[in-house]
Amino acid sequence: MTCHDCLERIDELDEGRLSPDEATAVRQHLDICPACRAQAADITRIRAAARGLGAIDPPARVWAHVALAVGADAPSGRAGNSGLDWRHWIAAAASVALVVSSLGWVGAKLIPAPAESGTARVAASEEFQMAEAAYQSAIESLEPIAADADAPVLAEPALVAVHASLDALDQTIGEARQRLTQAPDDQMTQDLLLSALESKIALLQDTVDLLDQSGATGVNQ
Amino acid sequence: MRADDLELARRCREGDAAAFEALYRAHAGRIFGLLTRMTGSAQDAEDLLQDVFVHAHRKLDSFRGESSLGTWLYRLAVNHCLDHLRSRAARMARSTESLDVEDAVEPAASEPRVPTAVSRIDLERAITQLPEGCRLAFVLHDVEGLDHKEVAAALGITEGTSKSQVHKARMRLRVLLDPEAASRKRPFHLVKTS
Numbered sequence: 001m002t003c004h005d006c007l008e009r010i011d012e013l014d015e016g017r018l019s020p021d022e023a024t025a026v027r028q029h030l031d032i033c034p035a036c037r038a039q040a041a042d043i044t045r046i047r048a049a050a051r052g053l054g055a056i057d058p059p060a061r062v063w064a065h066v067a068l069a070v071g072a073d074a075p076s077g078r079a080g081n082s083g084l085d086w087r088h089w090i091a092a093a094a095s096v097a098l099v100v101s102s103l104g105w106v107g108a109k110l111i112p113a114p115a116e117s118g119t120a121r122v123a124a125s126e127e128f129q130m131a132e133a134a135y136q137s138a139i140e141s142l143e144p145i146a147a148d149a150d151a152p153v154l155a156e157p158a159l160v161a162v163h164a165s166l167d168a169l170d171q172t173i174g175e176a177r178q179r180l181t182q183a184p185d186d187q188m189t190q191d192l193l194l195s196a197l198e199s200k201i202a203l204l205q206d207t208v209d210l211l212d213q214s215g216a217t218g219v220n221q
Numbered sequence: 222m223r224a225d226d227l228e229l230a231r232r233c234r235e236g237d238a239a240a241f242e243a244l245y246r247a248h249a250g251r252i253f254g255l256l257t258r259m260t261g262s263a264q265d266a267e268d269l270l271q272d273v274f275v276h277a278h279r280k281l282d283s284f285r286g287e288s289s290l291g292t293w294l295y296r297l298a299v300n301h302c303l304d305h306l307r308s309r310a311a312r313m314a315r316s317t318e319s320l321d322v323e324d325a326v327e328p329a330a331s332e333p334r335v336p337t338a339v340s341r342i343d344l345e346r347a348i349t350q351l352p353e354g355c356r357l358a359f360v361l362h363d364v365e366g367l368d369h370k371e372v373a374a375a376l377g378i379t380e381g382t383s384k385s386q387v388h389k390a391r392m393r394l395r396v397l398l399d400p401e402a403a404s405r406k407r408p409f410h411l412v413k414t415s
Contacts, residue, residue, distance in 0.1 A: 008384070034331035041333040042395045049339035050363040055250030056257055062267050063245060066274045070241060179342060188346055191263070 001029045003036050010040045014047070057165070059195060060202035128190050135197035142204035165203055172196045226290040234281050245274055248291055252298045258360040259302045261349040269305055273298045299361075299375055306353065334399035347397035351390050358383050359390035 006029040012018045013026050030037045176193035180186065232240035252273060256266035277297055284293055348356060348364075361372045362383065372383040 007388070038331055038333050039395070042335040043391050045333065045335045045337065045339060046344075046391050046394050046398070047363050049341075049344050050359070051366065053258070053341065053344065053364050054254065056254040057250050058253040058267060058270055062253075062270050063242075063249070065271050066245060067238075067242070069271070069275045070278045071238070175340070175342060188349075189342060192342065195263070 001025050003029075003033060006030065006033070006036050007039055007043070010043050011047075013040075014044055057169075057199050059198055125185055128194075131194060132197065135194065135201060138201050139197065139204065142201065142208060146204045146207040166200065169196050169200045169203065173200070223286050223289065226284075227286045230281050230284045230286075230290060233278065241278060244277075244290065244294075248294050249274070251291075252294060255295070255298060255360070255365060256302055258345075258348050258364060259299075259357055260306065261351075261353070261356060265305070269298070269302055273301050276301065303357075303375070306357070310353070334395055334401070336398070339398060343398060344394075347394050350397055351393055355386040355390035355393065358386035359394075362387045363391070 006026055009018060009022065009026050013023055018026065030040060173193060173196045176189050176196060179189045180193065183189065229240055229244060233244060249270060253266055253270050256269045256273075257263050260266055260269065273294070277294055280297070284290065288296075348360065351359060357376055358372055358378075361367045361375060362369065367375070369380045369383040369387075372378075372387075373380045376383070378386075
């Protein structure tokens with residue numbers, strides 16, 4: 001068996017799809033070829049990591065734009081079984097789009113194109129920190145209100161979903177911040193962090209809206 | 222499950238805003254992940270996600286329930302994304318370049334180079350750096366779990382090309398996930414065992 005033949009069969013070996021004779025031949029080759037053994041291990045690790053990538057929450061602005069576009073298609077005043085029609089929805093989506101676009105605009109203003117000079121890099125870094133601080137400030141103002149989600153005004157599945165989403169976002173935020181301590185100017189990690197912070201703001205805002213509708217926040221009472 | 226999908230599709234067709242939002246919330250994350258990795262660009266993925274759901278709303282009349290709504294949306298997203306990439310490739314006059322990219326340098330290594338626990342950020346970043354042809358095959362096969370026959374059908378290539386592209390992607394990722402390996406070069410060599 002050649003190295004090429006061996007590496008072509010790694011997927012089938014991992015998935016148990018080789019015949020006993022084929023599996024034995026591949027394992028015998030791996031036993032005597034350190035390079036293939038190393039490649040096979042790396043392939044297995046890459047595949048495992050790839051299968052674990054999962055979903056990525058899109059920014060809230062995407063739903064707002066979809067709602068606006070689809071709502072514009074819908075006949076005026078047409079209501080479904082839920083009694084909700086697109087007029088209410090468009091109004092809500094427009095509100096979200098306005099808020100999120102504003103945040104996005106602020107972020108865009110604060111984070112210019114990749115800097116070329118040392119001075120510009122320092123400025124870009126400072127502006128990223130300002131953007132992060134602005135997002136963090138928004139989160140800190142929403143979190144105390146959203147914490148009322150622990151009150152029994154939200155159904156259990158909704159609570160579980162909110163907490164799971166917040167946990168996932170916090171994990172990403174933590175990982176990105178950890179990475180930025182090692183590579184503070186990494187544009188992709190900066191973008192990931194701002195995107196996660198933006199998603200958290202949207203989730204907290206949705207939670208606050210739900211509580212508000214239920215009267216739990218007392219805002220409209 | 223299928224009955225639930227048919228009911229949800231019916232409500233969406235009848236203009237039930239809440240039903241369509243439920244459809245979006247249930248599937249947007251998976252599709253956005255797919256589009257982000259296929260295009261290598263979060264911005265392109267945002268635009269495509271919006272297009273996919275607007276298009277889906279207009280095409281819900283054609284949903285017959287032969288597959289789940291999730292599968293139907295997924296196919297719509299893959300096809301829409303491939304159309305976008307072909308259009309982009311045509312605009313850039315390099316439609317076949319990415320599929321013909323030379324194989325990655327094989328790192329000379331007798332020990333694994335990829336960390337046991339690969340960071341999600343590192344892997345996401347590395348995927349964006351793959352050439353388009355092997356990135357598409359890798360995303361559909363290794364991330365999304367399609368088999369080579371399905372990848373070949375989706376991309377309009379042969380199963381052999383799909384296998385080759387996935388292997389190229391993995392070898393490039395092996396280098397990208399281990400910066401030290403980038404400086405090592407090793408041609409394939411033969412070791413006879415039988």
